[in-house]
Amino acid sequence: xxxxxxxxxxxSVQEGRISILNCDYTNSMFDYFLWYKKYxxxxxxxxxSISSIKxxxxxxxxxxxxxxxxxxxxxxxxxxxxxxxxxxxCAASAxxxxxxxxxxxxxxxxxxxxxxxxxx
Amino acid sequence: xxxxxxxxRYLITVTGKKLTxxxxxxxxxEYMSWYRQDPGLGxxxxxxxxxxxxxxxxxxxxxxxxxxxxxxxxxxxxxxxxPNQTSLYFCAAGTGSYNSPLHFGNGTRLTVT
Numbered sequence: 319x320x321x322x323x324x325x326x327x328x329x330s331v332q333e334g335r336i337s338i339l340n341c342d343y344t345n346s347m348f349d350y351f352l353w354y355k356k357y358x359x360x361x362x363x364x365x366x367s368i369s370s371i372k373x374x375x376x377x378x379x380x381x382x383x384x385x386x387x388x389x390x391x392x393x394x395x396x397x398x399x400x401x402x403x404x405x406x407x408c409a410a411s412a413x414x415x416x417x418x419x420x421x422x423x424x425x426x427x428x429x430x431x432x433x434x435x436x437x438x
Numbered sequence: 439x440x441x442x443x444x445x446x447r448y449l450i451t452v453t454g455k456k457l458t459x460x461x462x463x464x465x466x467x468e469y470m471s472w473y474r475q476d477p478g479l480g481x482x483x484x485x486x487x488x489x490x491x492x493x494x495x496x497x498x499x500x501x502x503x504x505x506x507x508x509x510x511x512x513x514x515x516x517x518x519x520x521p522n523q524t525s526l527y528f529c530a531a532g533t534g535s536y537n538s539p540l541h542f543g544n545g546t547r548l549t550v551t
Contacts, residue, residue: 327478350537361442361528361542362481369537407481411536426540428473430480 321345322410324429332437337395339432341408344389348410348427353382353393356405356431365406366393398436405431440465444529444543451519452551459514459546461529467541469534470512471496472504474525475545481528487512488534519550 323342331337341351349370354362368375368382368391375382381394395402408429442463451457463470471486473496483496487506501523503515512531516523526547530540 324480352539354539354542359544361530361544363542364539367537367539413536426483426536428481430478 320430321348322408322427322429324406324408324432326432327430328433328435330435330437331398333400334397337393337398337402337434337436339393339395339406339408339434341391341393341429342389343391343410345410345412345427346389347412349413350411351382351384351391352409352411352426353380354407354409354428356407362407395434398434400436400438403434403436405433407431440541442529442531442541442543444527444546446546447544448547450549450551453520454518457516457519457548459516459527459529459548461512461514461543462510463512463529463531463541464510465531465541466509467531467533468509469532470506471530471532471540472502472512472514473528473530474498475528476525484514484527516548519548521550524548524550 321344352367353365355365356362366377366380366382368384373384384391409426411426445460468489472484473481475481482498484502485504487493493504526545528545529543532540
């Protein structure tokens, strides 16, 4: 059962436009969400996060929106730049883990990733 | 600079030949973890460790072993590698708190023939 879903394996966006990456989750126990960015031949690096007590978190060109009722979050990148071309992983964790469901002690569960391509 | 260092970066081996991928972190973090990344499957956790001498299985532990004899090191051991273990492996370290990001190494690409 895939608890964190990124339904778009890839996304192509023109430079300067807005990139919107989507993520859905099924486990209502998740209360903290993170986005990681991964370049080829490098490990994932933390980009931005949001707690379930908020519905928006902004950091420069990156904004994450959380819709708890829809169990949906999105990452907005404005404006998109060539250096943003990478694979983006959505991840979720729970502060309370009632049952073991994988993801380690921090309950971090990853989506399958979305490959963002910024076209000049 | 906070770092998670994996070695080797690339490894080609044959079925059944034991191998170890090393992982070291300089952040004094208690929590360390191994993931594998496969096309279409994303990142899946293999093993994790909450502290020295404390390890536990993740989602896909079969065919792997780990040890945590000291805080900074968390090697991944494949006693008898098989072709289905051909993958990209990442080591990560963090505080272990649910709201604290993990720091990842740069990966080890393993090919088992």
